[in-house]
Amino acid sequence: MTAIKGERLNFTGPPFSLIACSVAFMLNEVLRKPDKTYSHTSPASYQLPMLSKLNSKTTILSLGLLIIVVAAIFSSSILSNPMFNNYLTSALAQPFVQTVNYRDLIIDLGNGIQTNAQVTIPAVGKGPFPGVLLVHGSGPVDMNETLSPDSKPFWQIAQYLSERGFAVLRYDKRGVGANSQIIDGDIWGNLTFDDLKNDAEIALGILTQQPEVDPSKITLIGHSEGTIIVPRIVIDQVNKTNSTATIENIVLMASVAQNVVDLLHFQLVDIRLAYAQQVLDRNNTGSFSIQEAISSDPLFGEPLAALFGRNATGSLNIDKQVKPFLEGQYENITSADIAAKCSFQGACPIWLNSHDNLEPNLNIVSNIPNSTSVLILHGQNDSQAPIQQSFLLEQRLTEMNHPDHTLITYPDLGHLFNPSSPWFTEFGPMEQNVLSDLHRWFSEHTQGLRGLDGG
Secondary structure, three states, X not given: OOOOOOOOOOOOXXXXXXXXXXXXXXXXXXXXXXXXXXOOOOXXXXXXXXXXXXXXXXXXXXXXXXXXXXXXXXXXXXXXXXXXXXXXXXXXXXXXXXXXEEEEEEEEXXXXXXXXXXXXXXXXOOOXXXXXXXXXXOOOOOOOOOOEOOEOHHHHHHHHHHHOOOEEEEEOOOOEOHHHOEOXXXXXXXXXXXXXXXXXXXXXXXXXXXXXXXXXXXXXXXXXXXXXXXXXXXXXXXXXXXXXXXXXXXEEEOXXXXXXXXXXXXXXXXXXXXXXXXXXXXXXXOEEEHHHHHHHOOOOXXXXXXXXXXXXXXXXXXXXXXXXXXXXXXHHHHOOOOOOXXXXXXXXXXXXXXXXXXXXXXXXXXXXXXXXXXEEEEEOOOOOOOOHHHHHHHHHHHHOOOOOEEEEEEOOEOOOOOEOOOOOOOOOOOOHHHHHHHXXXXXXXXXXXOOOOOO
C-alpha cells in the first residue's frame, strides 16, 4: 500500500475560521504522514498516530459530526461569497475552443442584386465534408432567420451541424440585411416566389464550389416557405444535364402542403376564431369582453386597442362581428392589386400573387426522386403551418411508395421548434432534441460519414 502523505490544511476567510482551524488540526493529525509504511497484507497493524488518541467510538463519531457541521457551514458561507462565485464561474466556464471556421461570402443574384452569405466549416480536417444549404421561411429574414435576440434557428442549425462534421451555407434573403432588417424596399417589395427559388439555386451552386464541400453529398433544409422551394429544386436538379450537385437528402421543417393563399386563411381566420371561442369566450355566450381582451390578451389585445381605443367597453359577438371582420382582412390581403406598394406589415401583393399561381406542394412532392431521402419535422403547436400539413405530405409520400421518408413530430413545440402556445408563435431558441434528431438522421443518411452521437 502506498503511504499516505499528510499535507497541512489552510483555512482563511469567513468568520467560522476558528471552528475550521480546530477541525483542521484534528485532520492534520489524522492525515499526518505515518512514521513508517505499513504493508497491505497486515491491515490490523496499520494505525494512524491520531487514532491511538481517539480510542473510543464516541470520539470518532463526534469528530465525524463536527466535520459534517463545518462542511455545511463552509458550503453555505463560502458559496455566498462573491469572490468564490466569481472563481466558480470562471472555473466551470469552458475556455474558448474554436470548433467551426467561418467564411463570409457575397452572392451575386443577378440583375445587380447581391446578398451576404456565410459558410460554416468544421475546424478540423480538410474535407471534403457533406454540404448543407438552408432555405428560409417567409418574411424578411436574414441568414440566421433572426426573429428575436434568442430566436435564430438557422444560426443554431449551422453551428450544430458544422461542429459535427458538415459544411453549411446560409444567406440573407434578397433586400434583407443583418437582424432581418429590410435594406432595399424596392427589391423586397417586388420579389416573387421564382426569385426566392432562383436565389436558393444560386446559393446551392456556391455551396458546391467551396473546396471543403463534397458536391455528391448535399442536403437541403427548408423551413416553412422553404419547404415549398426545396422539393422543386431537387426535381429540377434531376432534370439538369449539367448539374454539379447530388442532392442526397432534403429536410422539411414546419412543412407546407397546401397553397400559401389557402394557408393564409388558417392563419388569419380559422385559428383566431377558434381562439376566440375556446379562450376568450369564458362563459360560453358566443361573445367576449372587449376590455378584458385589451387589458390582457396576447392575441387580440393590441389589434382591439388600435381599433376601439384602450378604454373601450362592451363585448363582441364572435360569429356576427369577429368572424366577418377577420374574413374581411383576409379578403383585403388576398385580393390586393399586385401593383400596390408593399406595406411591409404583411404579405406583399406581388409575392402573394406569385404563390397563388403555384401548384400545391402536396402534388409536387409526388415527383421527389426515390434516390433522395426525406425527413419531415413538425411541432405539434405550430400555429402558422399546422401539423396536418406534414401529415398530408407523409401520406402522399407513402402513397407514392417513396422508399425513405421519415416524419418526426414534437409535442408543445411551435413553428420555430421551441416551446410555444398552440395559438400564436412564441420566440426562443430551438430545442436541443430537435437538433440532435436532425444530426442523427443526417449521419445515418450521408454515405461515408460516421456521425457522432448528437448530444
